Amino acid sequence: MKLGKLDLGNKLFLAPMADVSDAPFRQIAKENGAGITFTQMVSAKGIVNNEFDALRLFAFSRDEKPIGVQLLGNDPHYLSQAVNEIKRYKPDIIDINCGCPVDKVTKHNLGAQLMDDPVLMGSLIKAMSSVADDIPISVKLRLGKSDSKINILENAQIAEENGASLIILHARSKNTQYKDEPSWEWVKKVKEVVSIPIIGNGSLFTPQDVKKMIDETHCDSVMIARGALGNPFIFSRYSEFKRTGIDPGEPSFKEIEAVVIKHCRLLAKEYSDKVAVIKAKKNIIWYYKYCDGVDTLISKIMSAKTIENEIEIIHDHTEKLNAGIYPPANRELVNQKFIERVLFWVDN
Numbered sequence: 408m409k410l411g412k413l414d415l416g417n418k419l420f421l422a423p424m425a426d427v428s429d430a431p432f433r434q435i436a437k438e439n440g441a442g443i444t445f446t447q448m449v450s451a452k453g454i455v456n457n458e459f460d461a462l463r464l465f466a467f468s469r470d471e472k473p474i475g476v477q478l479l480g481n482d483p484h485y486l487s488q489a490v491n492e493i494k495r496y497k498p499d500i501i502d503i504n505c506g507c508p509v510d511k512v513t514k515h516n517l518g519a520q521l522m523d524d525p526v527l528m529g530s531l532i533k534a535m536s537s538v539a540d541d542i543p544i545s546v547k548l549r550l551g552k553s554d555s556k557i558n559i560l561e562n563a564q565i566a567e568e569n570g571a572s573l574i575i576l577h578a579r580s581k582n583t584q585y586k587d588e589p590s591w592e593w594v595k596k597v598k599e600v601v602s603i604p605i606i607g608n609g610s611l612f613t614p615q616d617v618k619k620m621i622d623e624t625h626c627d628s629v630m631i632a633r634g635a636l637g638n639p640f641i642f643s644r645y646s647e648f649k650r651t652g653i654d655p656g657e658p659s660f661k662e663i664e665a666v667v668i669k670h671c672r673l674l675a676k677e678y679s680d681k682v683a684v685i686k687a688k689k690n691i692i693w694y695y696k697y698c699d700g701v702d703t704l705i706s707k708i709m710s711a712k713t714i715e716n717e718i719e720i721i722h723d724h725t726e727k728l729n730a731g732i733y734p735p736a737n738r739e740l741v742n743q744k745f746i747e748r749v750l751f752w753v754d755n
């Protein structure tokens with residue numbers, strides 16, 4: 408797949424994820440085969456107003472390229488200004504979030520709410536694409552407001568007419584929960600009505616899921632979010648599966664350990680000690696979520712005070728996993744909880 412000057416072949420996309428897809432997470436995903444990564448959504452207004460948090464969220468280094476930056480906004484003025492600001496850092500894609508269903512976003516007429524106003528959405532895409540020079544503008548969409556109000560075909564056409572170079576489609580409507588199956592057939596339908604590339608997204612957890620979505624929908628590539636939490640291996644596993652027809656399977660405990668420790672050290676470099684320790688906790692749990700002894704790991708990791716503490720716990724856990732001392736995990740149960748809520752160990 409070519410996007411302007413960017414040739415992505417059939418590389419996979421790492422999704423934007425708020426509070427997750429920071430520089431350490433992106434680096435680990437890239438090192439394990441993600442073709443392009445994304446920053447989490449950033450307020451266009453925040454960038455224009457030089458707000459520290461907004462500027463920090465879209466910061467990336469040159470080594471991270473190819474990378475996309477995702478903007479959140481509903482005002483053509485702010486979006487075009489933000490693109491003007493960002494383009495000097497040369498991201499490879501600038502995306503507009505038209506899919507976030509969270510109340511604190513939609514109540515401000517942002518994210519998924521934009522799907523209800525195709526005219527406004529078109530004007531935002533036009534405002535961005537008219538100042539983006541050669542940086543492709545993408546639009547991340549869902550199917551519509553609810554399963555009885557699907558308007559993705561109209562929205563996709565409007566996006567293309569207004570200068571979008573790419574559509575990323577999370578194949579659920581705004582009101583559809585994660586536990587409900589996505590409707591991949593809409594990815595295929597969108598592919599049939601527009602000529603720009605389509606990236607399919609929604610419940611891709613294994614290399615086999617990725618292949619199935621591509622085969623069934625003919626999408627140009629796919630974007631992975633939850634399937635990459637504690638599992639950057641999905642990217643390289645898919646490449647190998649595609650190349651040889653054989654899925655190399657889950658990594659060994661030693662291989663996981665090496666990647667988790669690297670991830671922790673990157674977090675320690677990126678953040679203050681206190682913040683790094685907190686961010687490491689959830690990532691560590693995600694890496695080991697399906698392994699035996701996850702409950703023991705959770706209770707130990709929650710009491711860790713430093714990154715070095717966390718690394719000791721990881722070493723110890725790896726030894727115990729290799730020695731096979733834990734009772735077998737209930738993988739189905741953990742998976743069910745994780746699908747409903749990524750922080751599956753935290754009470755509601």
Ligand SMILES: Cc1cc2nc3c(=O)[nH]c(=O)nc-3n(C[C@H](O)[C@H](O)[C@H](O)COP(=O)(O)O)c2cc1C
Nearest residue numbers: 422423424425447448577609610611631632633634
């Ligand atoms: C923790 C988390 C944070 C997310 N943050 C964003 C975001 O900032 N921008 C966005 O467009 N989508 C966001 N999403 C949605 C994902 O990008 C993706 O569209 C969705 O999870 C479906 O993909 P999946 O089934 O592979 O998880 C987020 C999802 C998760 C789980």
